[in-house]
Amino acid sequence: GQQVMQIPQYQHVQEGEDFTTYCNSSTTLSNIQWYKQRPGGHPVFLIQLVKSGEVKKQKRLTFQFGEAKKNSSLHITATQTTDVGTYFCAGITNAGGTSYGKLTFGQGTILTVHP
Amino acid sequence: GAGVSQTPSNKVTEKGKYVELRCDPISGHTALYWYRQSLGQGPEFLIYFQGTGAADDSGLPNDRFFAVRPEGSVSTLKIQRTERGDSAVYLCASSLTYRRNTGELFFGEGSRLTVL
Numbered sequence: 001g002q003q004v005m006q007i008p009q010y011q012h013v014q015e016g017e018d019f020t021t022y023c024n025s026s027t028t029l030s031n032i033q034w035y036k037q038r039p040g041g042h043p044v045f046l047i048q049l050v051k052s053g054e055v056k057k058q059k060r061l062t063f064q065f066g067e068a069k070k071n072s073s074l075h076i077t078a079t080q081t082t083d084v085g086t087y088f089c090a091g092i093t094n095a096g097g098t099s100y101g102k103l104t105f106g107q108g109t110i111l112t113v114h115p
Numbered sequence: 116g117a118g119v120s121q122t123p124s125n126k127v128t129e130k131g132k133y134v135e136l137r138c139d140p141i142s143g144h145t146a147l148y149w150y151r152q153s154l155g156q157g158p159e160f161l162i163y164f165q166g167t168g169a170a171d172d173s174g175l176p177n178d179r180f181f182a183v184r185p186e187g188s189v190s191t192l193k194i195q196r197t198e199r200g201d202s203a204v205y206l207c208a209s210s211l212t213y214r215r216n217t218g219e220l221f222f223g224e225g226s227r228l229t230v231l
Binding site: 004006033035041042043044045048088090102103104105106107108 | 148150155156157158159160163171173174206218219220221222223224225
């Protein structure tokens, strides 16, 4: 079955440093979503990427979708303490039409930011 | 309410017992999902409903797990003969899915199940 791998598993940074997490899928994805989960909270949607090579920005966050639609990354510039949490990618494979709702999550990258 | 509501928020049960977890999605959301999250892991897909029917139940681990959504709104996840390995946070999410495009998933706070 489809597998989505994320690296690194943990990342500790000083406030102001940059942060990147990478997501790789064993199969070609139709689209990919990113979520953030604060400690003790539930996943909250950040963005969806659909097109090959797509790049989207949200303030200090930059999301990329690979040309082959098998990998993606999230980059945070100048981290702040409010960025603390676990970042998940979730891939969707349109295999057979009916499974378009099935998001396969990576194991997440836990980000801690030291002030 | 404005968000996805899940009850109970915490459930402690004994091995072998039957458990029901309820999810009330955002009004108007046709798609409803159940995920299971263990400590330090990403959400694991269980089942997805489009309306009243289960569009994909390939993530249900075995026949002890069953979910229904009889009127296309509230859903119940049912677990029979619970085992200690079933302990996890069960997350429900809903979304607007249009023309086969999965939209943003809105997650509930989850139901934490502990099987003793």
